[in-house]
Amino acid sequence: YKILRVQNNRFCSLSTAFTQAFLCCYCILFGSGVGLVYTASIVAAWKWFPNRKGLVTGSIFFGVGLGNLVFNLVGTAIANPNHYNVDENGEFPEEVYDNFSHMLKVLSVIYMFSHILSSLLVCNPCVEKPSLSTFADRSLATTKSNKKENRKKKELTVMEALRTGTFWKLWFCIFLSVSAGMNTISVYSTFGGSANEKLTDSYLSSIGVFGNVVNGLGRPFWGILQDKVGTKTPFVSLVLAQTIIMVFYSHLVSYRLVYALATHTVFFCLGGNFVLAPGACGQLFGIISGPKIFAALWSAFALAAIVGSSINRVLSSFLGYTAVFDLMGILSLVSGGLIMSIDEI
Numbered sequence: 001y002k003i004l005r006v007q008n009n010r011f012c013s014l015s016t017a018f019t020q021a022f023l024c025c026y027c028i029l030f031g032s033g034v035g036l037v038y039t040a041s042i043v044a045a046w047k048w049f050p051n052r053k054g055l056v057t058g059s060i061f062f063g064v065g066l067g068n069l070v071f072n073l074v075g076t077a078i079a080n081p082n083h084y085n086v087d088e089n090g091e092f093p094e095e096v097y098d099n100f101s102h103m104l105k106v107l108s109v110i111y112m113f114s115h116i117l118s119s120l121l122v123c124n125p126c127v128e129k130p131s132l133s134t135f136a137d138r139s140l141a142t143t144k145s146n147k148k149e150n151r152k153k154k155e156l157t158v159m160e161a162l163r164t165g166t167f168w169k170l171w172f173c174i175f176l177s178v179s180a181g182m183n184t185i186s187v188y189s190t191f192g193g194s195a196n197e198k199l200t201d202s203y204l205s206s207i208g209v210f211g212n213v214v215n216g217l218g219r220p221f222w223g224i225l226q227d228k229v230g231t232k233t234p235f236v237s238l239v240l241a242q243t244i245i246m247v248f249y250s251h252l253v254s255y256r257l258v259y260a261l262a263t264h265t266v267f268f269c270l271g272g273n274f275v276l277a278p279g280a281c282g283q284l285f286g287i288i289s290g291p292k293i294f295a296a297l298w299s300a301f302a303l304a305a306i307v308g309s310s311i312n313r314v315l316s317s318f319l320g321y322t323a324v325f326d327l328m329g330i331l332s333l334v335s336g337g338l339i340m341s342i343d344e345i
Contacts, residue, residue: 040122042278042291048125051227053282058223058275065216065271071107078103155286161293166284169338171300174277176335177239178304180246180328181270183312185211188263191321195253207260211267222272223279231280231345238272239336241265246329250322274301283345 045056079099084092161167189204225234245252245262252259277297282290315324339345 039291039295042294044122044124046282046287046291050287053287054223054226054275054279055220056223057278058220061271061274062216062219065212065219069212069216071110074110075103075107078106155289156293157289158292158296161285161289162296166342166344167293167297169342170277170280170284171297173235173335173338173342174273174297175300175304175307176331176338177235177242178270178273178301179307179311180242180332180335181266181273182305183309183324183328184246184249184263184266185270186309187312187316187321187324188266191250192253192259195250195321196256196259198256199253199259203256203260207263210260211264214264215267215271218268218271219275222275226276226279231276231283232339232342234272235276235280235339236336238269238276239332239339242269243329243332243336246325246332249325277301280345284342 041060042057045060046053049056079102080092080096081099082095084096087093156164185208189201189208192199192204192207193201222234222238242265245265249262252262278291278294281294281297284290285293311327312324315327
């Protein structure tokens with residue numbers, strides 16, 4: 001991951017004049033690096049805290065969100081140190097575009113040193129060998145533990161998991177729920193500004209900023225909840241809240257504060273999807289195979305981001321935003337039905 005992430009930024013900085021090369025570096029190398037870091041981080045964290053998988057997963061995803069916020073600010077400060085705004089054509093001054101390559105080079109250096117430091121902090125927990133004095137005391141507990149181990153579900157490989165109906169139920173569950181959330185956070189500003197003239201651009205921007213904070217801070221909450229009550233109850237609560245908001249969302253835009261709270265709730269629920277999915281994989285496919293299978297499940301998040309925006313573009317132009325939000329509510333409700341059909345979580 002460290003190599004991909006650093007080399008990606010370096011290659012991008014050298015290929016900004018070639019659109020195809022830049023897209024290849026940014027989409028493939030960067031995407032591969034980000035995907036690998038999720039799996040590696042979750043595997044290491046679950047080994048240290050096997051009974052707190054939800055909490056550590058939520059903390060990891062909170063760190064991911066915080067990193068995005070911090071480095072977005074750092075990148076902006078490098079590329080646009082004079083805080084230029086876009087002109088009437090929606091473009092920045094040439095100085096900002098000229099700084100883009102330099103920004104990628106600086107970020108690649110920052111990433112390199114931060115990754116070296118972080119890699120030194122990652123290790124597997126030590127497993128102490130039982131001494132002779134404690135062996136007899138542990139023998140009875142070991143016998144009981146072995147019986148429990150025999151009842152444990154077999155660890156599946158990724159390919160074996162892909163051939164199960166349970167995996168695809170979970171995949172479509174995440175896909176449908178995330179599609180609703182992604183669609184809403186991508187259009188709330190455009191929809192709000194066009195439907196209510198009292199919703200100014202600065203107010204809508206503040207909704208997005210605070211929404212990202214709610215999304216990040218809510219991730220450990222969803223993880224703690226998953227540790228306490230499992231996956232099904234939090235996820236059903238999430239999709240029900242999302243369904244209700246989607247059905248009434250187009251009517252809430254008339255009320256500034258209520259519209260902001262509804263949008264923040266969507267951000268909050270979206271963060272829950274990111275946290276609950278890895279834990280569900282651990283429950284369904286085992287603590288060892290779970291993170292690996294989550295890497296395959298991640299495709300549901302990626303496709304949902306694309307499909308959500310595509311549905312919005314197509315349907316909003318013909319049927320209007322209200323129909324789009326109603327459809328997203330239906331998708332959320334179907335997602336809840338799918339998660340209810342999975343008995344193992």
